[in-house]
Amino acid sequence: MARLVTEMIAFAVYLCVQVNCQEAILHVSINGSTDNGQEYCIWYNPALNTLSESLGKAELYQLVNMTSIELCNDSGVLPGELKGKAVVVMRGTCTFLAKARVAQELGARALIIASKESVFIPSMNVSQHENITIPVALMRYKDMLEAQQIFGDSMSVQLYAPPVPFLDLSIVVMLFISVFTVTMGGYWSGAEERKKMSSELNAGPAGKRAESGDVSLYSPVKVVIFVVLMCVVLVLLYFFYKWLVYVIISIFCVASAMALYSCLDALMQMIPYGKCSFSCKNTTFEVRSLFLAAFCITVAVIWGVYRNDDRWIWILQDLLGIAFCLNFLKTITVSNFKICVILLSLLLVYDVFFVFITPFFTKNGESIMVQVALGPEAAGEKSGGGAVGVPAESTGAHEKLPVVMRVPRLFPSAASLCGMQFSILGYGDIIVPGLLVAYCHRFDVWTNNSRKIYFASCTVAYCVGMIFTFVVMILSKMGQPALLYLVPFTLVTSAVVALVRKQMKQFWAGTTYEVLDSTREPLLQDGEPEHTTVGRRC
Structure with a gap:
């Protein structure tokens, strides 16, 4: 243990005395x-x-x-x-x-x-x-x-060397994208929970429970297995990138098209017009839904075809990425704060290890996380991490994993000569804290909290944590594992709110699960009489 601590200190000193190319x-x-x-x-x-x-x-x-x-x-x-x-x-x-x-x-x-x-x-x-x-x-x-x-x-x-601005506007855009996605994803998750609870109450004691396509994380063992699988996939991508990258691209095209449809369909259902439909083999189809599906598939296909054209495709990738994250936060739910603590803590260790520790074990001291996120042949975007990739050709497209938000940096003329550079943010830095924000909103719904105090406070904590991440990145001139700052900010804030409101026991336990059928039972609010909760039980 002492040796590991010594090596980590030595690596920190090494980073301090190293200077980056520009x-x-x-x-x-x-x-x-x-x-x-x-x-x-x-x-x-x-x-x-x-x-x-x-x-x-x-x-x-x-x-x-x-x-x-x-x-x-x-x-x-x-x-x-x-x-x-x-x-x-x-x-x-x-x-x-x-x-x-x-x-x-x-x-x-x-x-x-x-x-x-x-x-x-x-x-x-x-x-x-x-x-x-x-x-x-x-x-x-x-x-x-x-x-x-x-x-x-x-x-x-x-x-x-034209001067590089201290604060690039791309960071402001990235901050807006991340906070917007987490806020809307958390809100959507809570709204869906309220809708399901309303359906269950209207059905009465003998009614059937509302069907849901949600996937819930409620077992610590499953959370550990999930994180281990993430580690395995990341390592496999590092060693077999040139083959597996096409598998991930294919999966992203399908998943993002479905996510975009889910997001736009939710908006379309609010429009009371154009509900023409037809039946085929006892199945009813809305014409506008078919057009929407065709549109979403077209967008995903266009991205797939032009994915390496950095001049404009980043707009489409960010659009699909926002839809993917929103749909993920609506679909994947965590059952209680205990699972949130386990999941976010493990992923914090995962993020820090693959960013800061893996350079000890890889050739050229490269980070596995950065290498996989940007691609082995990426140039320019790696300049914040201690090495600059210099391509032999001025324009050489290379395959990149579509797992990051990308916003072009507004550098002066040197960047235009050297190729477009991007500020990037991984989907995990949005989804992982977003799961906690979504849980906080659902807890507000379960406890009938009209002010949404848990949701609002956790969202603000995420925003502050993201700002802190960017400040550290700018001052250190190094890429940062965002979860290192986002996880403590969101977890501590949520726990403090629960302690102040004297609801930690409820907040920690969340919903209960029946193991056989994975049926979720909402919590009773403190002091709520049982006769007002038809169809619910503690």
Whole structure:
């Protein structure tokens, strides 16, 4: 145990001294001309070297093209050949640090490393580079060839990095999406519970219980099995991503189409018009329901066909994702607060382990959770986690799991050159706390609480927890396991409300279940007379 704690502390220190790479711009021209210049994406380390924020302030260097060598030593370089100039060399067997030392000793003012293949650039330790004073950047070899063809051997270059805003508006949009989805999903779950209770009361003692397609989690053993299966699936995706990703995509298309239909159908039922129907083989169909089903299937198919077009498909993916989460929160229910505590605590450990602990065991120190969520070939979106993926091609579509909300970041021009970047939020960060929010609303319904105090307080706690998550992410400049903050905020808030209202016993026990038929029996409110609850029992 002591060894594990020591390793975790060491890893935390490692993260603190590591610095991340950032996108910048390489302006190539002839003698610094801005009229016929060409710009390319490069990656550099802002903690090691500071670049100018604009082209007008950037220093001009004559570029020496040495892509025929790797510059692991000074062989092949004439004396004074690099003095006061920028040099571009090939990525090879030696480290960036070794290349930078050689280039600096030869008098170079900047080092650019060209890469032919997709690679991951590890974060650099500041203490190891304290003697390196020249800018070190990496670019695609393909871009270097293009510049060579356009400008020949008389290339001049300028390196600059437009400032990245402290708070990107994509985070605000992501906050709205997450809070909206959790709020509406929790409200829908409570509304469905009220509808079922009303149907049971109207049926009377001899009436049949309302049929429900809900799936309830009421056994701690089943919760543990569920979490274990999630771990197994995540590990399988990590090792067999290129095959299993298509299975997940297929499942998502079907599930999201059904979820979108469920959400839109609930809205459509509120419209009293257009209820034309016809019968076929003793089955009645509403015409508008058939059109709605066709629409939902079409939306899912369009997403499936154009899923790798980052320019606009994120809108459709987020729409389907919101519908998926809403339908999940309405369909999957937890029976009591005890199950919520077990489920959310286990998933908190699951989230933290696969984000922070797995880098100890994986190659290149990559997080299994981030690797699976973004895809093995993802670039740009991983920049918050200690490594930057640099693709060999400027536009290379790769399959990504459709399990995240994605909102494009509104970065300046460097991002447009390097490819679209996204702020992402996993469905689990919405669904897992959302299950507790939904339970709180159902408990308000069971106890006939018109103010919905449990639902409102848990929803506010989720919003505050999400804001806290984003603040930590911005300050640390690292991706965060959101459940690390959302679970304590929501669980503690719900427990405090129950204790203050002296309803913890009821809140903890929730509904009772008959094991044989899994029939749910609502709670009696404290002090409620039995004759008002026909068809109900404690």
